[in-house]
Amino acid sequence: MRDEDAQYERPRRRTRPRTKDRPDYSDAVVAVVTTVDRGRYTLLFDEGTVVTAMKSRPLGRQGVVVGDEVRVVGDVSGQPGSLARIVEVRDRRTVLRRSADDDDPIERVVVANADQLVIVTALADPPPRPGLIDRCLVAAYDAGMDPAVCLTKVDLAPADEIVAQLEPLEVRTVTTRQDGDLEPLRDLLRDRTSVLIGHSGVGKSTLVNALVPDAHRTTSHVNEVTGRGRHTSTSAMILPLPFGGRIVDTPGFRSFGLAHVDIERILRAFADLNTAARDCPRGCTHLAGEPECALDVAAANGEIDPARLQSFRRIMASRSLADEY
Numbered sequence: 628m629r630d631e632d633a634q635y636e637r638p639r640r641r642t643r644p645r646t647k648d649r650p651d652y653s654d655a656v657v658a659v660v661t662t663v664d665r666g667r668y669t670l671l672f673d674e675g676t677v678v679t680a681m682k683s684r685p686l687g688r689q690g691v692v693v694g695d696e697v698r699v700v701g702d703v704s705g706q707p708g709s710l711a712r713i714v715e716v717r718d719r720r721t722v723l724r725r726s727a728d729d730d731d732p733i734e735r736v737v738v739a740n741a742d743q744l745v746i747v748t749a750l751a752d753p754p755p756r757p758g759l760i761d762r763c764l765v766a767a768y769d770a771g772m773d774p775a776v777c778l779t780k781v782d783l784a785p786a787d788e789i790v791a792q793l794e795p796l797e798v799r800t801v802t803t804r805q806d807g808d809l810e811p812l813r814d815l816l817r818d819r820t821s822v823l824i825g826h827s828g829v830g831k832s833t834l835v836n837a838l839v840p841d842a843h844r845t846t847s848h849v850n851e852v853t854g855r856g857r858h859t860s861t862s863a864m865i866l867p868l869p870f871g872g873r874i875v876d877t878p879g880f881r882s883f884g885l886a887h888v889d890i891e892r893i894l895r896a897f898a899d900l901n902t903a904a905r906d907c908p909r910g911c912t913h914l915a916g917e918p919e920c921a922l923d924v925a926a927a928n929g930e931i932d933p934a935r936l937q938s939f940r941r942i943m944a945s946r947s948l949a950d951e952y
């Protein structure tokens with residue numbers, strides 16, 4: 628696990644030291660969980676083997692989610708009918724969570740270890756909802772992931788306004804149009820694991836089909852392996868990209884409560900603001916109207932960019948939007 632990611636671990640789940648009483652899993656192999664369906668896990672090995680597995684008893688109630696890197700023993704041949712056992716979940720580098728809704732503190736992990744959250748928004752039809760983009764940005768920062776925004780249907784409306792709004796936050800943006808050049812989007816996704824999130828109708832399926840020409844076939848292949856229909860499941864699923872990297876499709880990801888979000892964790896994604904906030908009084912929320920927030924002083928002194936502070940406060944305020952994302 629890399630140092631800079633340590634801050635996103637909560638609580639640190641260390642593998643207990645092995646004793647004589649504990650089995651030795653040193654011959655276990657590492658794979659990535661690509662689907663989760665009622666206690667059955669689809670695993671992908673580096674060399675492309677797809678294996679069905681279940682949790683082993685020592686894991687107890689520890690959750691295993693899509694994106695987890697796990698150690699596996701048993702039958703890892705991937706032959707029909709074979710079943711491997713997950714014996715260990717590696718420390719997660721990033722954790723994308725959601726609460727059922729904003730008032731419900733119970734959080735669910737949507738996906739582990741993804742590098743970036745790509746917010747897919749149409750420029751028109753349906754019209755963009757900037758508040759929803761902001762909420763997704765909050766979720767990405769909270770997860771320890773890099774946010775990015777893919778603006779679709781650029782043939783219908785210009786992107787300038789939204790691009791300008793995202794600029795102080797240094798969020799990467801790409802625009803796409805159906806049958807247009809996808810190279811900028813490929814550059815964004817290449818060699819990284821990206822979660823694509825977007826409302827119905829924004830053109831997400833159009834993009835996925837263009838990026839992964841055999842996406843549908845890959846999906847049915849996994850169905851054969853698990854023996855279960857994908858559409859009965861609302862869990863996320865990982866698709867390898869032919870040009871390198873992976874995308875995580877989140878079919879059931881329609882509501883996006885942010886009750887679990889921790890403002891200090893978000894602030895860490897803004898190194899400049901985080902440094903200035905060291906002078907804040909204890910318990911400062913850093914939001915507009917805080918009487919002694921050091922961020923106001925730093926902005927007035929030119930130590931931090933006022934536009935960036937304003938954007939930070941805007942996205943934090945979006946947490947209380949009464950919207951379904």
Ligand SMILES: Nc1nc2c(ncn2[C@@H]2O[C@H](COP(=O)(O)OP(=O)(O)OP(=O)(O)O)[C@@H](O)[C@H]2O)c(=O)[nH]1
Pocket residue numbers: 779780781782783803804805825826827828829830831832833834
């Ligand atoms: N004008 C225009 N239309 C597009 C573009 N991309 C997709 N569409 C159209 O938008 C509609 C929705 O596209 P989908 O790819 O099905 O959208 P989706 O986000 O996957 O929606 P669901 O399948 O409902 O989740 C379709 O009629 C597409 O043909 C685009 O770049 N420009």
Ligand SMILES: [Zn+2]
Pocket residue numbers: 904907908911912913914917919920921922
């Ligand atoms: Zn403050």
